[in-house]
Amino acid sequence: MAEHLKLRNPVKERPLEDWSTIAVELLGSQTHIVQGEKYHHRVVEMGEGEPLFLYHGVGGHIDTYARTLPQLAKYFHVYAVDALYHGFSSKEPWDNVDRSVRQAEAYVDLIHALGYERAHYEGESMGGVIGFEIGMRFPETVNKIILNGFGNMETKRTEFKEQPWKGDLWELSQAAVTDPTYENIHKRLLWLVHNDDAIDDEMIKIRQRLYQIPEVNAAMRRVFNLDGSERARTRPWTEEEAREKWKTPALVMYGTYNPGRGPDYGEYCADVIGAKFYEVKGTGHWPQWEKPDEYSEALLSFLLED
Numbered sequence: 001m002a003e004h005l006k007l008r009n010p011v012k013e014r015p016l017e018d019w020s021t022i023a024v025e026l027l028g029s030q031t032h033i034v035q036g037e038k039y040h041h042r043v044v045e046m047g048e049g050e051p052l053f054l055y056h057g058v059g060g061h062i063d064t065y066a067r068t069l070p071q072l073a074k075y076f077h078v079y080a081v082d083a084l085y086h087g088f089s090s091k092e093p094w095d096n097v098d099r100s101v102r103q104a105e106a107y108v109d110l111i112h113a114l115g116y117e118r119a120h121y122e123g124e125s126m127g128g129v130i131g132f133e134i135g136m137r138f139p140e141t142v143n144k145i146i147l148n149g150f151g152n153m154e155t156k157r158t159e160f161k162e163q164p165w166k167g168d169l170w171e172l173s174q175a176a177v178t179d180p181t182y183e184n185i186h187k188r189l190l191w192l193v194h195n196d197d198a199i200d201d202e203m204i205k206i207r208q209r210l211y212q213i214p215e216v217n218a219a220m221r222r223v224f225n226l227d228g229s230e231r232a233r234t235r236p237w238t239e240e241e242a243r244e245k246w247k248t249p250a251l252v253m254y255g256t257y258n259p260g261r262g263p264d265y266g267e268y269c270a271d272v273i274g275a276k277f278y279e280v281k282g283t284g285h286w287p288q289w290e291k292p293d294e295y296s297e298a299l300l301s302f303l304l305e306d
Contacts, residue, residue: 002276008301022202026066043080043082052121052303057124060207067292068299071300079114085219104130104137117140118141128149132151132237136241139248148254156239162261170224173188174224189207193290246272251298252267255285258285
């Protein structure tokens with residue numbers, strides 16, 4: 001099986017009540033729009049050094065990285081990004097068939113607009129799918145990749161331990177987009193975490209406000225197929241293709257209680273691509289928000305190793 005990542009330093013996770021507002025946590029950062037050759041990208045950046053790009057999950061936005069970005073920025077020039085079709089980044093041209101491919105191309109568009117040829121990349125959930133596409137299609141643009149929730153690959157092994165879901169993700173997402181009330185947004189966000197207390201009032205209100213912005217809501221309606229289109233399903237890579245083509249140093253991360261396929265799936269996929277593996281114990285689909293101290297230490301342990 002995959003080699004397990006060892007942390008450089010022991011972690012004493014701060015309790016949830018010690019974290020301040022997203023605005024306070026991001027003090028010292030800059031938020032702006034970067035115009036690329038094809039797309040515009042909303043980014044929050046902070047720090048100096050080698051570039052590190054952070055990409056969120058489907059329906060999400062950069063705020064999920066508010067607690068980790070400042071810790072990573074002590075060592076890297078970090079960019080948290082609204083992925084293509086999300087937040088305040090570009091919404092066109094729409095591609096419902098190869099959405100993750102277009103999103104990977106958008107990453108390349110962004111790093112080139114910022115003057116980089118290569119960068120480190122971290123992606124959570126949909127961001128992991130984007131990262132996998134980058135590693136398979138554009139390996140020349142990335143140094144190290146962290147895949148939180150892995151990516152888009154069919155495996156030969158089919159039996160993995162299934163973790164319970166907090167409702168149907170697609171139905172919860174569609175309800176949140178169709179009627180972005182506080183309650184509907186709250187239910188959607190609870191799907192992401194193991195500890196319900198991790199979802200606070202501020203995060204609910206940020207996403208609620210975003211989903212009430214007409215252009216964002218219209219984009220989310222397409223993403224979650226409320227426009228009558230079929231659900232986007234980029235062709236998954238086969239295990240054979242991944243074994244043959246994947247060359248980038250990588251870390252696969254999983255929360256213990258990730259809904260659906262859990263850590264054993266992540267560890268198996270890590271082994272397929274020759275990646276290291278790390279389980280963030282006691283967390284769900286959002287370990288970067290539930291245990292940001294441990295999550296940041298894991299990223300740094302991987303990125304700073306020789």
